Amino acid sequence: MSKLHLAHYHSWSLVEKVSTSYIYEYYHLISNNMVYIRSKRVKGIEYAYLVKSEWNAHGKTSRQQTIKYLGRASDVELEDIPTQYRQDPKILSFISEHSPRDLNKKKILVKDFSEKLYLSLASGDVGNATGIYEGTKNVLSLEEFYDKILKPVMYDIGMKWEKSEIDVATEHVSTNTAYGLVAAINERISKSDNREKILLCCPEGELHGLSASVIESVLESRGYRVFNATPSIPTDSIIAFIRNTEPDLIMISITLPDNIKAGERLVKRIRSEFSIPILVGGLAISFRKGIFHGIVTSNPQENSIEDVLRLVRSSLRKERTIASIS
Ligand code: B12
Numbered sequence: 001m002s003k004l005h006l007a008h009y010h011s012w013s014l015v016e017k018v019s020t021s022y023i024y025e026y027y028h029l030i031s032n033n034m035v036y037i038r039s040k041r042v043k044g045i046e047y048a049y050l051v052k053s054e055w056n057a058h059g060k061t062s063r064q065q066t067i068k069y070l071g072r073a074s075d076v077e078l079e080d081i082p083t084q085y086r087q088d089p090k091i092l093s094f095i096s097e098h099s100p101r102d103l104n105k106k107k108i109l110v111k112d113f114s115e116k117l118y119l120s121l122a123s124g125d126v127g128n129a130t131g132i133y134e135g136t137k138n139v140l141s142l143e144e145f146y147d148k149i150l151k152p153v154m155y156d157i158g159m160k161w162e163k164s165e166i167d168v169a170t171e172h173v174s175t176n177t178a179y180g181l182v183a184a185i186n187e188r189i190s191k192s193d194n195r196e197k198i199l200l201c202c203p204e205g206e207l208h209g210l211s212a213s214v215i216e217s218v219l220e221s222r223g224y225r226v227f228n229a230t231p232s233i234p235t236d237s238i239i240a241f242i243r244n245t246e247p248d249l250i251m252i253s254i255t256l257p258d259n260i261k262a263g264e265r266l267v268k269r270i271r272s273e274f275s276i277p278i279l280v281g282g283l284a285i286s287f288r289k290g291i292f293h294g295i296v297t298s299n300p301q302e303n304s305i306e307d308v309l310r311l312v313r314s315s316l317r318k319e320r321t322i323a324s325i326s
Contacts, residue, residue, distance in 0.1 A: 092113065122166070142185070147306075197249075203254060239269065249276065252267065252278065
């Protein structure tokens, strides 16, 4: 990642949006010049223009110049935008807002958002990362943002670290920034009361906790009350917490295959004291079948947020059925 690229990227925090009933303008500030997309509606059809605005400090006036006619707003592709202006989440937002149904466009946008998110995470910029999330909102659901963008970016960071393409400091900065991003997203999520309680925890020794934060974020958005006790804490603490809070479901997240045995011990201990449904999942489980007898685990390769939600719903439904029978 070049420093120049990052410096350029930071200028997006100065982006401003102006809207009237007919004109939407997305600004990109480069020194004293702004570049933005303006769209005008003619006979019900929106047409887009890439426009440069030059500020004259002496005369205190600005001069607009159309750089490029982009055609119908709904047909604008990223490729239509000159490369130097493609970095702006607001320009991306304009494209996604005007043609959210175009699958191919969506793919390109996901790729572009992912590259930008990687840069933001690696440079420790929560504000930028949150801006990127905001930019995806017209095209992607919260679940899709996590599944299609944040998770693959984190997996990629893992690969890069494994291949020594990035050092451990960059990996740590990225992970901590990702936590900040999830927290910022959570602040934007409205929560309701009287919800089913879910405890998220890890076996002792398991230090991977971002997965649980992502799951927490989605479950909270769906109205569940989540207690996130990850990453690793002593089993006795988990047991005491369960006794005090009486959750309706316990979810155990395991990332490292080395921690499966500790996970099995945790499950055994919980089952010996409580009859609360347990769900086990995580990277370690997603590649191994047939472990954790009698416990619902996420299936290999079925690791998406939708899968997690499905498993949570079915576990709670089973619990309610058992409760209503007994
Ligand atoms: C961030 C990170 C760390 C951070 C974790 C910080 C934190 N607080 O989370 C730190 C630096 C601590 C770390 C340490 C280590 N890490 Co690490 N880490 C990662 C990394 C880059 C990202 C993990 C992540 O957040 N992923 C994003 C989340 C959203 O995805 P997810 O975990 O898959 O979760 C999803 C699903 O699995 C599922 N899910 C998760 N939990 C549950 C639970 C239930 C019940 C259900 C239903 C579903 C479910 O839902 C989630 C959302 O879809 C991964 C790369 C990777 N491929 O994941 C490596 C990775 C997991 N780490 C790895 C390694 C080797 C280590 C270390 C051993 C390195 C070392 N030598 O010290 C240590 C071990 C620490 C320990 N004892 O746990 C390897 C593991 C390889 C392996 N198979 O054994 C990986 C894969 C990197 C790599 N490519 O080599 N790591």
